Amino acid sequence: MKKTNASDTSEGPDSFVQLCQEFSVSGFTAVPVKFSSGCQSCQLLYLKPHQVRGTDDIRPAGRTLFVLNVPPYCTKDCLHRLFSRCGKVEAVNFCKRPGGQIYTDDPSTFFPTSQEIRTFKVAYVVFEKPSGMKKAAGLKLSEPFVLSTREQPVVTGMKKWCQKYTQDRPDVGQLQSELDSYMVDYDKRKQEELEREKSRGEEPDEEGWITVTRHGRTPGAPRTEAMEKKALKREKKKRSRRELMNFYTFQIRESKREHIAQLRKKFEEDKDKIATMKANRRFRPY
Known part of the structure; x- marks a missing residue:
């Protein structure tokens, strides 16, 4: 009896079905994927319906698919294309480990606060309807799904590092534009905070003092000479x-x-x- 491994893809569509059955995990469905059409080896994704005890707005129960063994080069667009055949995909989220913190795309071009996950990761695919999740949980493919195509390529290797090198050397005009937009948002937040304090009667006095009582803050009263002496003594x-x-x-x-x-x-x-x-x-x- 011949033993099948994850890199043996030379026997046609039936070999992929046998591959998924041999390397299947209890409770999970194995789906083969490969980086490009010219690759001779494939990777198995393990997926099942996501089950939670409480409520989770990011990973709602009944509509979320739990995917393991996601390779580093697999992007959100790749999983979106893979599972869109089962139903409309609402969101795709990545984590380093099951139940971990959701990786969010940083909106900042030049000052990112979050680092890209460069190892094998976990994905949570949220469908618009429960029927899409159920159909994806039992997904069967006759051949591996190609992640990087000519129409939608996935940048890896030297091209990816060259692209990152270029992004790390920002254009002065774009950098100044991002700094200006950040300062505008910061000034807006500070102004809203001051307006909220004024509406609650929390405006500080001339010396910047705000009196805090048991029931909250009260408008600052003028400091008397006795209060000044006590403060100096302390x-x-x-x-x-x-x-x-x-x-x-x-x-x-x-x-x-x-x-x-x-x-x-x-x-x-x-x-x-x-x-x-x-x-x-x-x-x-x-």
């Missing part, structure tokens, strides 16, 4: 705590002398108190 106390005490040898010696003098003074005061208490005692047995 600040002085904090400053004295931060100061480095007893750093030099003579400071340590003087602090010890002062401590001994205070103890002697307290001892004499206690002796006087005891003598006074004895003198005022009414009951004198002797």
